[in-house]
Structure formats: structure tokens, C-alpha cells
Amino acid sequence: MLLHLCTWPEVESYLEVSRGIIIPIGSTEQHGPTGLIGTDAISAEVIAKGVGEATSALVGPTINVGMALHHTAFPGSISLRPSTLINVIVDYVSCLTKSGFLKFFFINGHGGNIATLKAAFSEAYDRVDNLGIERADEVKCQVANWFMCRSVYQLAKELYGNQEGSHATPSEVAVTQYVYPDFIKNVGELTPAPSGHPIYGAKDFREHYPDGRMGSNPNLATPEHGGRFYELAVKELTGSYLEFLNSD
């Protein structure tokens, strides 16, 4: 059930049976020579939809652009500053809390979002409480990173070993291939990608990771793998969402 495809009276009805909402959040950033710039948004969105179907939960609009400042030395990357993203999250949570939502489950496709999201949750709890919104003290946010699901992680390890790497990974590329089989990019064999250098600013990142990959070999990805990752992530996050929803 997608919020975008509902009417407001349908949302009103939904709120009588559930106070939970799933919000996919991705990023718009380089994913190496073959990965799609929308990889993180695409994967978060499709998995969120899957979880939404499995749980009859409402799925909000995808936050397509996240915190990816360190990727902005590659053309096409777009990032919010952390301070902007915090305000975006605060605004989402404020509006939806006024609507009656209390449980916000962010399905996240980008590691770089995690810190800012968590900071934003703290800011949001404080804000809704200060605004005097009813039941504001019951507002709860959770970030669920599909790529950190135990089952996903295990399959990635099994399929790719240490060629999974940590950015532009075959697992995330596989999910996009599963969703967009017509947009599989091929630039021939890839040299081994560097790894191990921590993430600092944009120029430094590009200097150390000249084609954008961090230790990964996305050529190992297949749409079929993508389907399996999708299934695992949906299954595991379905459990997480229900647990979150039913927690006090």
C-alpha cells in the first residue's frame, strides 16, 4: 500500500488499524563504473514495497537523495548536507505525527545515511515534543539497512567473498539488475578495486577510489542474485518491521 497511490480518506482508515509507516531512503550517487547512480534509492524502494505488501503497511514516498557528500567529486552525485537532511526528516516526522503516525520505519539503502538519520531522529523526537503534538512522546523512528540484514550479508559473503567490497557492491548492483534488467551496464573486466581507506571528504574519496568502487567487483552481480537478495531482505525486514510495530 503506497501512500502515493492512496487517497487521504484511505490513510484515515489505515490509521484506525495501524500507526506505522515505512519510508524508503536511498541516495543519488556514483556506484562505480557500472553501478546505477540510483542504486540505493532503487533497492530501498523495491524492498520497502515488498515489506509493505507482506505487512499491509503503508509505504511513504522514497527519499531519493540522501547524505552522499563524499561522492560528490563524481559527476551526477547529489547530496543533501547533513543539516538539510535532518530538517527533511524532522519535517516528515512532524507532518506525519500530526496525521497520527507514531512508528516510522526507514528502510535505508545507503550506509552514508545512517549517522545523519540517527541524528535526525533525536532532533525529531525533541521537535515534535516541543511542538506539543498529541502523543508526541510515543513517536519512534527506526532505521533498517537492507544491506546489513544478516541473511543478505551471508549470501553476499557466500556468493562474492571479499569481492563484495563496501561500495558499488555486487549485491546492491544485483538488486538493481533484478529490478531493471534492461539497464545492466558492462564496461568489460574491472581491475581490482582499492579498499581500506576510510571515508573523509569528496576529493579525498575520489583520489583513493578513482573509479568509485571500494573493494568490490560488481561484475559478479546477476539479476538472479538480485532476486535472492530481494527476497531475503524483504523477509528479514518484514520481521523487523512487525517487531518494531508491535513493540511498546
Added chain:
Amino acid sequence: MLLHLCTWPEVESYLEVSRGIIIPIGSTEQHGPTGLIGTDAISAEVIAKGVGEATSALVGPTINVGMALHHTAFPGSISLRPSTLINVIVDYVSCLTKSGFLKFFFINGHGGNIATLKAAFSEAYDRVDNLGIERADEVKCQVANWFMCRSVYQLAKELYGNQEGSHATPSEVAVTQYVYPDFIKNVGELTPAPSGHPIYGAKDFREHYPDGRMGSNPNLATPEHGGRFYELAVKELTGSYLEFLNSD
């Protein structure tokens, strides 16, 4: 050509032939008893894709949530505060200007975004100039409202007369029916919607427009109409984009 489905080297190549990018911006807000909450984002996105195809332009990720504070007394509406949206636009423009983009063409599906977008453009010109980004003084932004296209306006008038209204209009509903024929909502006959009261705050809006419509009869919409609106908007905005792109 969707930015989300490109790799960064593809964007690099694109920048050798064009400095323009199209960014769809919609809203997540009530659209009356039958209109989809995502109406403005859906229509902006589909039309932007059409224009992108017609012009070989790059189309960035859709801004799904815009400035809709006045709709937030209806459940399911989400809005950024104007000050937040300004920062979002500034961040988009800053990042993409660093990438090499100079012409930003926002295809907009929501009247409530216009003022804030224009304010944001001014803020963005100033910011990129202050940041010392190369060619910053050539950055140009334009907002193109598909629903204000002359041809669209004329067809709406012809098909619906004054039952077009000004919010939750049959024309915009028709476009969503064209895109999502399986999500046509029907709640039976609608009473005539009030109209004429200006837009102020959220509570005032709901008081004056209790089911969310402003003077409109969305029951008149058909998917076929939607297809016609889509074609007209794409055609007209294709012209606008090319003119913008080629202007000095």
C-alpha cells in the same frame, strides 16, 4: 535518460554534450476524496520523463515531497517547510553545478511549490557564487509548471469548464489515471466543491475545503483524458526546455 539509471561515466559523457538537467518536483498531499496523495509527484515525474526522452535530456530524481503545509490537516500529507525546501534545492544545485551542470529545469506538478522554488533559485545563485564554484555565474534555474501549459489549460477548460477547479482537478487526476489505471478511486457522486477562499494555514484550509477539493469535480477525469494532457504537456515543455537550454 534517467540520472538514476545512469553510471557516473555516462553522466560525464553527457556533460560533454549538454549542461542541462530536468528535475521533476511534486508533492505528497491530499487530493480530495478520490485523488492520489502522490498526484503531483506522479504527474511531474511522468511528464519529465517524456520531455527527457523527447530532448535526450538527463532527468534527475523526483522531489516527491514539496511545500504543502496548507494540506497538512489531512492525514497522509507531508510537507517540507519553505526554509527546508530552499536548502534542499540549494544542495541539489550546488552539487550538480560542481558536476558541471548549468541549466536546471524543474518540471513542477504543484502550485504550492512555485513561490518557494523561486525563492530557492535566488538563494542558490547566491550560494554557488559565494562558494566559488567554477562558472557559477552561468547557473540558471527555471520552473515549468505542466498544469499551466497553455495547451493543457485550454484542454482542461474545454473538457471540464469551471469544474476544473484549482485543487484535485480532473486534469491532474486524469494524468494519474493514465499512469496508474489500476488505481482509479471511486466514491460515488461528489457534491459541488467550494471555491474562492484563498489559501492560508492548514486548519483554515480544511475548514473551508472539508474534503480537500477546491472547486473541482475530479469525477470527470478519464485515463484517456490523462493521455491527452500528458501528450500536450510533454510537447509544450519540450519546447520550453530546448528554448531554455539554448538561451544564453
Added chain:
Amino acid sequence: MLLHLCTWPEVESYLEVSRGIIIPIGSTEQHGPTGLIGTDAISAEVIAKGVGEATSALVGPTINVGMALHHTAFPGSISLRPSTLINVIVDYVSCLTKSGFLKFFFINGHGGNIATLKAAFSEAYDRVDNLGIERADEVKCQVANWFMCRSVYQLAKELYGNQEGSHATPSEVAVTQYVYPDFIKNVGELTPAPSGHPIYGAKDFREHYPDGRMGSNPNLATPEHGGRFYELAVKELTGSYLEFLNSD
């Protein structure tokens, strides 16, 4: 009745009979080779005073500096960033709502203010509502642009045809001549001013409009014209204000 010339007990008494206030807003920006830098503030202020007298409405202090970033490549122009102006408006509305005012009628002399003002109104409705100020949901703001009054527009067309242009217009210059007949500037005959280029950043503006005029011939202005524009604007906005004040 000017707020600046009242005592607070007089304001208290006024609030027993009216909840409306008029706030003039102008700009401090170049107006071509002969137009005064204060043109927009001067005209907004004098017209606001006229409307105030005609309606016994309170007139607040003039906002002299508005959103004119695109004029800042000409010496002497001052602009607030849109984000700053939004906060200024929010502060005015918050304070005055606490005082008991509910209807804010901004008489505006500068086209460049409109977008930011409208964005600010949305931000202000949200803020006063969040602050828990009494009757906050009744707060209403309106922007009234004197230069867009139908009667003003018609007279300008009649007197100047297309030499009215769109910046440093003879009509606005005429109003300042009417108010300050001793400050009529004369630099001899003016070459036809360029027109048609949209407004982007400050450097781009000056490049396309080297002496600051946009399609106008301010040499056509006379103080007597100014008096006629003044009368028309006051009359028309008197009607607008009363309608606004009496609306629900």
C-alpha cells in the same frame, strides 16, 4: 494611523475594533540610471499610508530591504537572502499575532519580493500554530502589489505603452517623483533598454541589463503621472484591504 506614531495603549484600543495591519515592503536596489535606489520602499510606503488613511487601518513600519539578490551587482543595492527574509516575516507575524493581530496585509513595491513573501507566509502559519499562540489558526497574510493593480497597469499602458518595461519603469519612477519632486534625476536621453532575458543571478542580470533598466524608459515619468498612479493604487488597494479584512 502609523504604528510608529502610536503608543501601545493606542494599539490596544485599536485591537478592540480591528485585527488588521498593513505592512509596506519595498526594496533597496538599483532602478536604472535615473531611478532612486529606494523606489520600491518609497512607493510601497506612501501607498500604504494612503490606504491606511482611507481605511483607518494601522500601518506598520516599512520593510525597506527585501529580496533583490539579482540587483546586487550594481553598487548600493542591498538584499536579504530569501531565508533571512522568511525569518524576518515570521518574526513580524509571530510578535504581532501575540499582540492580537490576525490579518496581515503587505503592500509590496517589488516584484522580486513576491515569491519569498508567499513562502514566508506558509512558514509563518506553521510557526505561529506550532508556538501555540492563541487564535493562531486564524492568522492570514496577503501580499498586495500596487504595481499590479488593474487600474495602475492600465494607466501605465496608456501613458507609456511598451516603454513601461518591467524594471525601473516610468510608473514607479513617477510615484517617487510625486513624493520627492526635488529628487528627479536627469541623465539625458536614454537608449532603448534591452528586455526579455529572464532573471537569474546578479552577474548575469548586469551583463544583460547593463544600466539596470529592463525594457523601460523612465524619462517618460512625471510627478503628475505619479500622483495619478498613487491615487489609483490607493483606491484599488483600499478595496482589497477592506475585502481582506472582512473576509472570514
Added chain:
Amino acid sequence: MLLHLCTWPEVESYLEVSRGIIIPIGSTEQHGPTGLIGTDAISAEVIAKGVGEATSALVGPTINVGMALHHTAFPGSISLRPSTLINVIVDYVSCLTKSGFLKFFFINGHGGNIATLKAAFSEAYDRVDNLGIERADEVKCQVANWFMCRSVYQLAKELYGNQEGSHATPSEVAVTQYVYPDFIKNVGELTPAPSGHPIYGAKDFREHYPDGRMGSNPNLATPEHGGRFYELAVKELTGSYLEFLNSD
């Protein structure tokens, strides 16, 4: 020479002979039962004009609304938050520094502005320096409080002794009577005003100073006194401005 009554080429010429500008800043706040709400803006403006005439300096538009949050429990008072006023000052200084101004002399009519102004100057030096504006490291701001001029202070003491008080003082009321002799308010004899309680928040202020006066007897003011205060302030600040302008 008032910036508002200049054209931009006149400003350009002025900048060839001087880099200084005077900016009056007042407040819009209660001044007791008889003092005008615009007292601080009126006095700052008239004295700034006087200094401008005496020194051939350019005088910018008056900042009518300052930092007066502690007066906002009285109807008609308007205040910027300190954070807003800081941004206003930063924007003024940024724009005018780009124009070529380097010496900013704020003639101030309100004690409550001083702290925020000084904070704003620090923020402004940092900002213009960060923006890479040419000669930014030469920017200098100074606040000159007319009511703290030694000669003004001495006359006030001589005329009013301790009935001068510290808010809604006879000296500032006198200046407004001198400027607006037709707006002298009279509510009969005034009881002695309380004094000595420090300034905290708005409600606390009104509780301790129920009619708005702090230790003052504004009934002692006369327009003739006002003229004398005006002359003294103009003379003393003329010296201060010239010293500031000529300092390295």
C-alpha cells in the same frame, strides 16, 4: 545624502571618494503610555540624516525593527529574534561590501540592539572573509548609540536628573516631539515609574514595568529639548563618524 534617494551611478561616484556608510537602526516597541512605538527608529533616523549632512556621508535605509523581544508583551511591539537580526546585518554588510563599502557606522536608537549588533559584526567579518569578497579583511563596523553620547547624557541629567530613567526616557521622547510635534501624546500626570529590575523575558518585563516605563518621567520632555538633544547628538556623532572613517 540618502541611499534611498540616490541612483546607482551616484553611489558608484560616491564610492570613489568614500568607503563609508551610515545605517540607522531603531526598534518598534512600546515606549510607555505616551512614547511613540517608533521612538528608537525615528530618533536614529533623524540623527543619522543630520550626521550624513554634516559629513557628506551616505545614509542607508533605516532598520526599523530591531531586537526588542522583552517588550513584546505590550501590543504593537515587533522584534526580530537575535538570530534573525544577525542574518539581516550579515546580509547588509555582505551586499554593501561587494559594492565596495568598507566602513559601516550604525547609528543606533535602542539599547536592546547593542549586544546583538556586536555579535552580528563578528559574524559578518567572518562571513565576508569566507565569501572571498575582495578587501573583506578591511571591513569594519561600529555601533554608535546617540543616547549614550556624553553631551546627550549630560544634558539629560541636567534637565531631568534621575527622572530620565532608562526606558521611555524624556530625552528620547523629546527627540520624537521635535521631529513630530503633532504627535505629542498626553495622558495626564504619570505615577513614578518603577526601576532597578533587570531585563529578562517579555512577561517578566511587563510584570515589573506595567506601563512600560523604566524609572522615567517622559512628561518632562519638550520639543525644544528634543531639538537640543538632536543638535548635540549630531555634533558628537559627526566627530565619531569622521574619526571612524579616517581610522586605519
Added chain:
Amino acid sequence: MLLHLCTWPEVESYLEVSRGIIIPIGSTEQHGPTGLIGTDAISAEVIAKGVGEATSALVGPTINVGMALHHTAFPGSISLRPSTLINVIVDYVSCLTKSGFLKFFFINGHGGNIATLKAAFSEAYDRVDNLGIERADEVKCQVANWFMCRSVYQLAKELYGNQEGSHATPSEVAVTQYVYPDFIKNVGELTPAPSGHPIYGAKDFREHYPDGRMGSNPNLATPEHGGRFYELAVKELTGSYLEFLNSD
């Protein structure tokens, strides 16, 4: 070598041999019925000093108040909002980068700071780069959480098993006992503390953790343990700092 106990010429000399600085960051928040409110700042500071001595590194002033909004339902807790803390970090990094520092090693005593710190680092890289500070693209920040050192974690497990818990832990309490043996608080036997409930807003936290402890038994702490934790943390972070300093 403490920055606070240096002169500026000493800092200048230091910068000729090193570009690194250590900044302790703690929190001011409840630590259960017996833990000191300053626990996180005290521990971060003492360990930072130890690392500074071991590495001849400069140690900056302790950030005593961090991000602890979720503890603010207990009296005495103070928190910055995440957006405030981001600006604090940005200001530190900007100033010190202008001084010549390039490697910022934050020794952190509070889990709740981590997300906001990481968000702040991203914001800081972007800001210093935008400000045009020399060598800005070499700026690198790292957060080092002493309580997450492997050796510390192992000792805590060995000494306390699952009574270590996750807030107001015996290990952190032990460190404060080691530093302040005269301030060991004793309230008698403690009931087992609840655990397992995630952290959301302040009221929710207190509801679930009524005395502030999360699964911990701080009564197990001894000053002697504290000394051992201190030694382990200093040793391990000395290695981390040197590795960071010497990394490219």
C-alpha cells in the same frame, strides 16, 4: 600537551612537527543512581590526556556537553540538539584548519554522540572545502570511542559479564572512580536494571529506564578497575591515533 596550557607560539611550533590534534568529547547526562553526570566527559578527558602524553599530541579543550536529548527527562542532563552540535564541530574544524591542523581525532565517551559526530564530519569537510581554506581537502576527522576499544570491551566482559549493561556501566563508572576516588556514590544495593528497549525520545527513555541504568550494575565498579580500563584505553587509542596521524 594541552592546548589550554599552551601559548600560541607553542602551537605554531607544534604545527611544524604535527598536523594532528585530539579533542575529547563527552556528555553531561544522568548515569543512573550512582554514576556521575559528567561521567562521559571525565572519562574522555582523562583518556585523551593519557593518549596526548603518550604521543606528544596536542589535546584540545573537552566538549563537555554532547548529544544526550534522550536523557533530558532526568534532572541535570544537558544536551545540544544534533543541529547545534554539528555547528559546534564545524566551527572547531574550520578554525583549527585555518590554524593548520588537518587531522582531528575525537576521543569520545558517549555512544549518543557518535551519529551526530559522523554527520558533523561530513558537514565539516564540505564547509572547509567551500570556504576555500588552504589544504581543506586534506582535512580528516575520526571518532574513537574508548568504551568500544577491544581491550576495554574484553575486560568489561571478564569483570562484569552481562552486568556491564549499556548505560551507566560499571566500566565507565570505574573510570570516574579512578579519577575522582572521593566522589564514589553509594545508594546501597541496586535492583537489576531493565534492558533491551531501544532509545527513542526523553520521556520514553525514562519510562523504560526509571533510574537511568540500562542493564548495568555500576555497584561492581572499583577505582582499581577504573585504572585498568584507563590503561587499556590509553594504550589502544595511542595506537589508533598514531595510525590515523600517519595515514595518508
Added chain:
Amino acid sequence: MLLHLCTWPEVESYLEVSRGIIIPIGSTEQHGPTGLIGTDAISAEVIAKGVGEATSALVGPTINVGMALHHTAFPGSISLRPSTLINVIVDYVSCLTKSGFLKFFFINGHGGNIATLKAAFSEAYDRVDNLGIERADEVKCQVANWFMCRSVYQLAKELYGNQEGSHATPSEVAVTQYVYPDFIKNVGELTPAPSGHPIYGAKDFREHYPDGRMGSNPNLATPEHGGRFYELAVKELTGSYLEFLNSD
């Protein structure tokens, strides 16, 4: 009684007998060739502790970094921007007001903090009032500058005459020598320091005060003097705090 060395139940008990708290605020900035960078924080902290002991008042954590932008051209200086410091103060006051504190006594060691602190107090009164915190209208903040105590000033004059100067003064250096006798720096005889130039931006400051001193001869300082200054400041501020605490 230091907040950092208390438990939250101890703070709860304290609040039953007092609503006051002392917060030391210093700065991290150059203090000439021999003065410690932490001079202002060290002196504010030690004096605050002394006052806390004398009055049984709670003393909060020291704000080590204040507003010192004008010192940032000397290596090692760190400053918050005024806008950041305002938010820091607002956050402190908001949190502690929620705890139940109402009287905030800032013992300040740095002249450059005063303006921003006062601006911050105004912002804080407004914010806590807007947040609807109980008893928010009773919140009161005061800044007490130890170096401006009458008795301190007199002793400095007596000991140093005009060699006291106004920055890196022998009196403040003496206090740090009293606290840290092992960190007395000696660089030999000092040339007379320039004085009289007002404070503007950072580069301008260093240009006029090349070694950081403003008219001072810190070589006159002795630890014994420091002890006398300490005693005088504690005594005088003890009186001030009690008066503040007991005022309505």
C-alpha cells in the same frame, strides 16, 4: 558542588532547595606570547568553583570555547560563530529549564563573549516560552564577568597601572599562574604592546596586535597576584550570585 560530580538524584534534591545554577564560560584563544590559550576558561572555571563552594550552588560544566573569531588568525584559537554560541546557550537553558532550573548565572572570563551571551539570553527567553516549558516566564540569565568586578579592577590598576592593558592582561595571566604554577611561560622581556585599535576581524586584529597583546605587560603577573584576584572575584561574585538568586 559540581554538576559533573553529582548524580541525577542529587540534582533532584538540590532543586528542592534552589533553582539556581552557575555556568562558567571561557574561551580558547591566543593570550599573547606567554598567556595560556585556555586563560579565560581556566579563570572562569576556578572562580565559578569558588563561588559555588561559597554559596552551595551547583556549578555546571565549563563552556571552554566561546566567541573569539577576532583571535582566529593566531594558531590554536578556536571560536564558535555567534549564531552557534546562541544555539548552544539556548540548548543549555532549554534543557535545564525542563529540569527545573530558573536562574542561570554565567561566570564569564572573556570580554568577547558578552555581546553574544546577552543576545543568546534574549533568544533563550523567547524559545523556552515558545516551547511551553512550565514556569518558562520565570527564567532569568545573568552574565557576571569576573575581570570587571570592581575589586578586581582596582587591584589590577593598583598593581599594573596602564600596563594592565585589555587583552592578555597581567591580571588574567596571574590567575592562571595561581591555578597552574607549573605552566608559567617566560619569553624574556616584552616590548610595549600596541593599544587603542578597536576590534574588527581576525586579520585586522593580528595586523594591529602582532603578538596578540593589547596594551598589556603580562610579565608583571605573579601567582601570588593571581591568588589575590581569585579571592576578590570569588568574594564579589558570591555576593552577586546570592543577590541574583534571591531577586524576584
